[in-house]
Amino acid sequence: MNMDNRRYNVNARSLPVSNALHGSSTVISELEPLHRRSDVVLNEQGLPRHSGCTRLKKLVHKSKIRFGTWNVGTLNCKSVEVVGVMIQRKINILCLQETKWRGEEAKDIQGFKLWYTGKVSARNGVGIIIDKEWKRNVVEVSRIGDRIIFLKMIIGRETVNIVSAYAPQVGIEASLKELFWEDLEGLIRHIPQNEKIFIGGDFNGHVGREAGQYARVHGGFGFGELNNEGQTLVDFSLAYDFKIANTCFKKRDEHLITYKSGASRSQIDFLLVRNTDRRLCKNCKVIPGDAVTTQHRVLVLDVCIMSKIQKRRQVVTPRIRWWQLKGEKQDIFKRNLLDKGIWESQGSANIIWEDMAKKIWEVAKVVLGESKGLVREIRSLGGGIIVYRTKSSIRRTVLKPYICVTMRKIGRGTVWLRKKLRELWVKLVLKLLKNFIRTLRRRKESKIFIRLPRVGKENQEI
Structure with a gap:
């Protein structure tokens, strides 16, 4: 692709209420070569790999x-x-x-x-x-x-x-x-x-x-x-x-x-x-x-x-796999609790309860194990995250990039317009996920959680 054609195919992000996408920054300029223009991005270096999303990574x-x-x-x-x-x-x-x-x-x-x-x-x-x-x-x-x-x-x-x-x-x-x-x-x-x-x-x-x-x-x-x-x-x-x-x-x-x-x-x-x-x-x-x-x-x-800029660390919350408390593991769990002397604690009710809870927690970690935990952080370019719990594990899937593009457009305009756009965005996401949720229910999954960014409630149970 020659330089003249590339000048018209530039994916540059403009500020709100600006005409940068239709102005002189994306057309041929006789005053200054295009490669010296600071407001035009030709090679898209530093952009995320998500297709259709042209937001620059701000590293400093x-x-x-x-x-x-x-x-x-x-x-x-x-x-x-x-x-x-x-x-x-x-x-x-x-x-x-x-x-x-x-x-x-x-x-x-x-x-x-x-x-x-x-x-x-x-x-x-x-x-x-x-x-x-x-x-x-x-x-x-x-x-x-x-x-x-x-x-x-x-x-x-x-x-x-x-x-x-x-x-x-x-x-x-x-x-x-x-x-x-x-x-x-x-x-x-x-x-x-x-x-x-x-x-x-x-x-x-x-x-x-x-x-x-x-x-x-x-x-x-x-x-x-x-x-x-x-x-x-x-x-x-x-x-x-x-x-x-x-x-x-x-x-x-x-x-x-x-x-x-x-x-x-x-x-x-x-x-x-x-x-x-x-x-x-x-x-x-x-x-x-x-x-x-x-x-x-x-x-x-x-x-x-x-x-x-420091990269945000993923915050995980490991959970004990209580859903595995059945069959042989249930018997092992009971024996280990009796060996710990869970009923032999003395003192006030609070002290007895704290001691019992600590011993139950320790035995459960050993017998049932812990999961890796869910990522609580929602990335700014990630759109939304679907979290669903199966019988054996907890899985995640990220929404498609075009959801991210829709989310990127929210934030421009008046407060009333942003509110309406958010409501429409939630309806759009729920509509797009309808078939996905039906598929999970056919597999008899126990619970389904949908995590949506910038919405009133972070987790919505369906």
């Missing part, structure tokens, strides 16, 4: 998160405005510096949650604020003085560590600078290598415009000239294999400058990630124009964390 889950760092100057009378900026700029996690709040506490601000630390209400202080969606994922909080705060989160199957840091300014005593970097290094050393780290902070240093000999940590798109404080940050990144994220994307100067006061412009706020996680970073830039602070600007980093 993408969590799109926007991190940010911002020196707010002070949080006094600004906390609500900061939350407003996060909502407007769609920032999920924001590292704050110079909060100037005293104490080591957590506070709810319009549904967002802020963890902060500070010793003096007039200077320093750092914090991390997280939105409504991700605040429940925080499992650990650690504070080191009034310049470093650390959060540990679980995102999917990944462990993510967020650090907000505020380095001493130029002119501060060298001993305080050394203490800050020692505390930060000690924190990083205790984080396992398989966990992700995002460090956002005001490091009060310039890393330079070009990477030079520091291409391992510098992306080559910085601003300003390298100074002593910036050299310390570069050395720290080299020692612990970090990448300075806001030097990895080519931007205009307006989207690189994090501090602007009159004629003074500089890049002193940075976001650091591990080199192994550099591929997760999709974009990093400064967002100018927010009036909450007059000098510092908010720096954001878009991250896409990929986590593998």
